[in-house]
Amino acid sequence: MILDFYNVPVWKSDAEQILLPKIQEELDTAYLNSTFSMKSGWGPTHYISEPDFCGSIIDPTMKFFPREIDRHLDMYLEAIQFKETNFYSLDLEHTIKSCWFSKFEKGNYAHVHDHGSSDISGVYYYKVPGKGSELFFRNPITQMSSSFIYEHLSTSVDVTPEVGTILLFPSWLQHGVKTNESDDTRVSVSFNIQFERT
Numbered sequence: 715m716i717l718d719f720y721n722v723p724v725w726k727s728d729a730e731q732i733l734l735p736k737i738q739e740e741l742d743t744a745y746l747n748s749t750f751s752m753k754s755g756w757g758p759t760h761y762i763s764e765p766d767f768c769g770s771i772i773d774p775t776m777k778f779f780p781r782e783i784d785r786h787l788d789m790y791l792e793a794i795q796f797k798e799t800n801f802y803s804l805d806l807e808h809t810i811k812s813c814w815f816s817k818f819e820k821g822n823y824a825h826v827h828d829h830g831s832s833d834i835s836g837v838y839y840y841k842v843p844g845k846g847s848e849l850f851f852r853n854p855i856t857q858m859s860s861s862f863i864y865e866h867l868s869t870s871v872d873v874t875p876e877v878g879t880i881l882l883f884p885s886w887l888q889h890g891v892k893t894n895e896s897d898d899t900r901v902s903v904s905f906n907i908q909f910e911r912t
């Protein structure tokens with residue numbers, strides 16, 4: 715029997731089907747009102763609506779999108795058993811402290827990165843091309859990649875999203891986006907969630 719310690723919990727689910735048109739509609743408006751640029755110093759990777767990662771595309775007129783993030787966040791906290799810890803309480807506050815569009819034209823990609831000191835990060839898929847542009851997560855046990863015996867277990871894991879897919883993951887988990895080989899634009903919405911400390 716193998717005791718497979720230290721798994722990393724990544725949430726993958728879909729927006730509620732009946733809410734999907736409403737969420738997409740809210741994001742249509744935000745997308746049209748956004749301006750895009752590449753992050754200075756990154757090279758020609760992809761276009762970002764909030765290149766300093768401090769702002770948010772979520773405004774007070776948006777209801778369905780932030781609510782759906784919160785609904786999935788609640789299920790994720792349940793799944794990782796955070797609610798059973800002493801840190802959890804019903805009035806524990808959290809904030810989506812930054813939220814931005816990432817736009818990938820043909821040939822664009824995202825290098826391996828993490829989301830720093832946030833608690834939980836996530837991504838919602840707004841437009842998904844037919845081919846390529848998968849998200850991949852790096853195995854955080856970096857020692858495996860330099861091990862003769864365990865190297866084959868250190869590979870990255872790909873996630874192929876569809877429109878409406880929602881992922882939640884630890885902000886420290888490194889990830890990237892494969893090159894968009896399609897003529898279609900890929901657009902995702904990334905966000906960072908921070909919980910209050912009492």
Ligand SMILES: [Fe+2]
Nearest residue numbers: 827828889904
């Ligand atoms: Fe990211």
